[in-house]
Amino acid sequence: METVSLHAPYLDTAADQLCFSLDLAERPALAERSVVVGGLEVRLRLLGASHQVFAGPVRETVACLRDAVTGLPEVYTREPPGWRYRFRARTDRLAPADFTERVDGILGRVEGCEHALCGVFPGSPQALTAVLVETADGSSAAGLVWRTWHTYPQHGQIVSTYTRLEAR
Numbered sequence: 001m002e003t004v005s006l007h008a009p010y011l012d013t014a015a016d017q018l019c020f021s022l023d024l025a026e027r028p029a030l031a032e033r034s035v036v037v038g039g040l041e042v043r044l045r046l047l048g049a050s051h052q053v054f055a056g057p058v059r060e061t062v063a064c065l066r067d068a069v070t071g072l073p074e075v076y077t078r079e080p081p082g083w084r085y086r087f088r089a090r091t092d093r094l095a096p097a098d099f100t101e102r103v104d105g106i107l108g109r110v111e112g113c114e115h116a117l118c119g120v121f122p123g124s125p126q127a128l129t130a131v132l133v134e135t136a137d138g139s140s141a142a143g144l145v146w147r148t149w150h151t152y153p154q155h156g157q158i159v160s161t162y163t164r165l166e167a168r
Contacts, residue, residue: 004031006119008048015091015157019068021061033117038135046119046129051148057083088162099156106149126153142167
């Protein structure tokens with residue numbers, strides 16, 4: 001796993017400012033890592049406004065975007081030609097001790113993973129965005145899953161996403 005200290009403030013300052021898109025072009029990245037998982041090249045990108053993951057036909061963006069409708073879908077599915085895509089998002093608001101414990105758990109989870117990227121924003125070691133990608137288990141088709149975490153220590157919020165992309 002690669003952990004980087006990000007040298008820019010994060011732009012999404014609360015979970016409810018996040019938006020979701022599969023149709024956006026590449027945004028300026030604070031950190032980027034290309035990995036090959038299950039034979040598919042995946043680009044993990046950390047933005048000042050959260051993340052982008054590019055894999056196969058998917059250009060997933062979860063970020064604070066100007067002039068976009070805010071809020072993440074709880075569940076979103078799409079079937080690009082030859083693929084099946086499913087996205088889930090969840091926001092948890094935690095007490096300070098629980099927030100710290102959960103952030104430590106996220107860091108522990110991505111620490112040993114060779115297909116992960118984690119960025120820590122200035123001002124708090126608990127302000128981070130992390131992306132982890134791995135092969136999809138239990139699928140007869142080629143597939144990937146990726147998880148992301150966006151933490152907001154000032155509000156005790158953690159946004160977790162889970163995406164599954166499978167060839168059909």
